[in-house]
Amino acid sequence: MSTPALEIKQVSKVFIKKERAKRFLNKKKEKVVALSGISMSVSRREIFGVLGPNGSGKSTLIRLLSTLLLPDSGTIHIFGHDVEKEEFAVKRLINRVSVDAAFFKKFSPLENLAYAARLYGMPIRQAREKMRKIMLRLGLKEETFTSPMENMSRGMQQKVAVARGFLTSPTLLLLDEPTTGLDPYSKRDVQAFVREIREAHRATILLTTHDMEEADRLCDRIAIIDEGKIIALDTPQGLKRSVSRRNGQDATLEDVFIELTGKKMEEKEQDK
Amino acid sequence: MKEMRVAYAFIERNINLIKRYWGWEVVWLIYSLVNSLAVTYIGAGMEKITGQTLDTQYLITYLLVGTLIWSYLSVIFYSISEMIAWERWEGTIEYTFMAPVSRATHLVGTTLFAIIYGILRTLVILIIVASFFNLDLAGANLPGAVLLLLAGSVSFVGLGIVAAVLPLLYPERGAQMTNAAAAILLLISGVYYPVETLPAWLQVVSSASPATYVIKGMRGCLLHGQSTRSLLSIVFILIAAGTAVIMVGLFIFGRVERYAKRTGRLKRSG
Numbered sequence: 001m002s003t004p005a006l007e008i009k010q011v012s013k014v015f016i017k018k019e020r021a022k023r024f025l026n027k028k029k030e031k032v033v034a035l036s037g038i039s040m041s042v043s044r045r046e047i048f049g050v051l052g053p054n055g056s057g058k059s060t061l062i063r064l065l066s067t068l069l070l071p072d073s074g075t076i077h078i079f080g081h082d083v084e085k086e087e088f089a090v091k092r093l094i095n096r097v098s099v100d101a102a103f104f105k106k107f108s109p110l111e112n113l114a115y116a117a118r119l120y121g122m123p124i125r126q127a128r129e130k131m132r133k134i135m136l137r138l139g140l141k142e143e144t145f146t147s148p149m150e151n152m153s154r155g156m157q158q159k160v161a162v163a164r165g166f167l168t169s170p171t172l173l174l175l176d177e178p179t180t181g182l183d184p185y186s187k188r189d190v191q192a193f194v195r196e197i198r199e200a201h202r203a204t205i206l207l208t209t210h211d212m213e214e215a216d217r218l219c220d221r222i223a224i225i226d227e228g229k230i231i232a233l234d235t236p237q238g239l240k241r242s243v244s245r246r247n248g249q250d251a252t253l254e255d256v257f258i259e260l261t262g263k264k265m266e267e268k269e270q271d272k
Numbered sequence: 273m274k275e276m277r278v279a280y281a282f283i284e285r286n287i288n289l290i291k292r293y294w295g296w297e298v299v300w301l302i303y304s305l306v307n308s309l310a311v312t313y314i315g316a317g318m319e320k321i322t323g324q325t326l327d328t329q330y331l332i333t334y335l336l337v338g339t340l341i342w343s344y345l346s347v348i349f350y351s352i353s354e355m356i357a358w359e360r361w362e363g364t365i366e367y368t369f370m371a372p373v374s375r376a377t378h379l380v381g382t383t384l385f386a387i388i389y390g391i392l393r394t395l396v397i398l399i400i401v402a403s404f405f406n407l408d409l410a411g412a413n414l415p416g417a418v419l420l421l422l423a424g425s426v427s428f429v430g431l432g433i434v435a436a437v438l439p440l441l442y443p444e445r446g447a448q449m450t451n452a453a454a455a456i457l458l459l460i461s462g463v464y465y466p467v468e469t470l471p472a473w474l475q476v477v478s479s480a481s482p483a484t485y486v487i488k489g490m491r492g493c494l495l496h497g498q499s500t501r502s503l504l505s506i507v508f509i510l511i512a513a514g515t516a517v518i519m520v521g522l523f524i525f526g527r528v529e530r531y532a533k534r535t536g537r538l539k540r541s542g
Contacts, residue, residue, distance in 0.1 A: 015535070015536050016535070063366075063536075063539075066366070066370045067369075067370055067533075068366055068369060068370055068533060068538050068539070069533055069534075069536055069538070070530070070533045070534045088372055088374075091370060091371065091372035092372045094370070095370075096366075096367075096370060098366070100363070102362070102363035102364050102366065102367060103362070103363070103364065104285070104288070104289070104292075104362050104364060105362065106289075106292035106293065107288055107292065111288050114284070115281055115284070115285050115288075116367065116371070118277060118278060118280060118281030118284065119278060119281050119367075119368065119371035119372075119373055120371060120372065121274045121275075121277055121278050121372070123277075124277075148292070164367075
């Protein structure tokens, strides 16, 4: 059996939030549980979705996989490499597109992508050709390649962010709400490109999104997390079936999401 | 070869930043230039201030050396110490830190840029300030001065790495804290006056600043024509101490980076 693309075992992450108090020495510390004993495995070439309400721990999970955070407990292996102990091996295999397109605002898309290419040790001539190809494929116009990012719309900036993520041909691509802020056409472009990347580069993709239709269309399996815990994990069809059986009518992924995360909200209200 | 290509990413990025923020560069250059002129004019006006006959030419050169060397060393210090603050400000810190780049390579790129940029900037200031005064550097040991400047750069690279830790630890105020560190170095290193002028306890502290040796040596070269041979021991000490500071700086940076990853501070906003 081949090593899974991603294996997460019992991972927890707690943040300590300091609250401002009137007196300097009297600062209160509050524990915020972002992830609580999460375990899951993603196969090679799988598109795996992570859904959850705001603050459920999705971005913390992505940041742990990106080597930007260290887990408090548990282990994460990417293609067999421990994220904590073999950080460099992991970094060579991954890339990420986050919801907020972060760039040097006064640089052009080509300058920003050239910086990224150099950071990943790509020969620049080869990289330049690839940048153009990807950006054109994502529907960006050639004349925008050299104008400052700050003059571009949020959607266009997000497309450049997607191009940056794909540029280094990562074997595990982490997409953190990559289509937020894009118009329906651009969304389709990005989604089609995600599929293409999986086929052409045999990439594994982990996708977080609030767009249920997107998750349904793209993902092979989906985990729904809430309050740092996985509350359901199955194929989109499996998740919908389980809710349909319960409610006796056809369910959409949105119904599944509301049913699973909403119910918990009701329970919490009752506990109070 | 691949590592050099990666290091070049930081050089090219910084060149692009200068091109895009050229207005800031002009303002900053004018500030440094006017500051150098103002300090040097203190030497020019000393006879009038004291009412005594003084070697004005010597005073002018003495202060000019201090102001120029400080301008150069502070460029090195700030270029490196701001490598985190700048990325955080632009919002790119997460992308740079998740790229497969060692901190040493990150530093090599940043340092090479800082040295080239610092030398060019200081040369521009020197040429303009020199045109205001009748400088006589006929007996100066210029190769010795350059050697000393490069040796002193090593230490400031190390100090820059240590200071770069502050914006990692304190996302909101870290960058301002590096200013305080630079100001302390300015006070104790004899930039505008001999360190012997300082109180005894500050003189002890000043002996720990690499700038103290660089500035003293530079004045020896430029004002007294001190030979390169006699500078070798200082050069050796500066390089050895600088290398040690770089190693310690990288170690501290590595520990703090890990702490930042543990506590979630490695992100674009505080």
